[in-house]
Amino acid sequence: MNTNVPELIWHNGKVRPWAEATVHVTTETAMRAVNVFEGLRAYRQPDGRLAIVRLTAHLERLETSAALMHIPHPGLAAELHDGITQLLAALDPQGDVYVRPSVYVDTGRYTAERTEMTTGTIVTCFPAPVRPMEPMRCIVSSRRRIADDALPTAAKTGAAYSGFRLARLEALEKGADEAILLNQHGNVAETGGAAVFAVRHGRITTPPLTDGILASITRATVLALAERLGIPAAEQPLTPGDLHGADEVFVTGTLDEVRIVGQVNGHSPRHGDHPIGSALREEYLAMCAGTRPALDASFLAVIA
Ligand SMILES: Cc1ncc(COP(=O)(O)O)c(C=O)c1O
Structure with a gap:
């Protein structure tokens, strides 16, 4: 028990x-x-x-x-x-x-x-779980993210998490922390708990919602934060190769917040100090803690 x-x-x-x-x-x-x-x-x-x-x-x-x-x-x-x-x-x-x-x-x-x-x-x-400080090691899972025509990807339903569980177990078995799942077309979808971002030449890219991912609320916040910080951003499909060759990779989700990825399939991002991911992480955490101005009035709901 x-x-x-x-x-x-x-x-x-x-x-x-x-x-x-x-x-x-x-x-x-x-x-x-x-x-x-x-x-x-x-x-x-x-x-x-x-x-x-x-x-x-x-x-x-x-x-x-x-x-x-x-x-x-x-x-x-x-x-x-x-x-x-x-x-x-x-x-x-x-x-x-x-x-x-x-x-x-x-x-x-x-x-x-x-x-x-x-x-x-x-x-x-x-x-809240203890916030891990070290960059996360990811694999690209051999399991695909279940597609929208099988189970609505916009629904956060327990039924989808049997698939995410198998991908996570595969990652752990291979000595990684987390699995990135591809969609049925072989493009990057998401992890079982976060949206995926790649940075190349100072520009951040994340798969569009039409690539069969959950509409991550943190992803939307980080895209808005990027705009506030003057970081160019785009929603466009990403391949596993884009992650292997990225300057930086990070993920965003309620639990992961903004979490830096230190390895994808053993490939380390070019910029080992993760400047853009770290700046977004810092800004996001400060906004959540109420020490930096919120993006808008609905960002934080005071409850107790
Ligand atoms: C499958 C999946 N993708 C992405 C996310 C991140 O979404 P959010 O930023 O809304 O927490 C989550 C977490 O809810 C998730 O379970």
């Missing part, structure tokens, strides 16, 4: 002891991963309050994911907003946290006689 869990969880409208938030082993979420979720990060601000990065965008993406996966749950965003607020108030965490709201299908198989579907909602909150 995992004893390293928080004391409390929010489940179906209430903050409860962790162990009480259960579903039956035969539910659709347990058997077929019929659920969608979000990963949010909240940062302690200089005034001591806790603020969530891009809360509205994450809740909107959750609603999109639920719609794409045919998980009807009226009022989902508002309900989970309340859940997040209640759980953070109850836990009163001291440091930064990772918050995960989710909606799952409990009962209702997709049979010819459509049965009534029942859904449930949860919010969990964990201390």
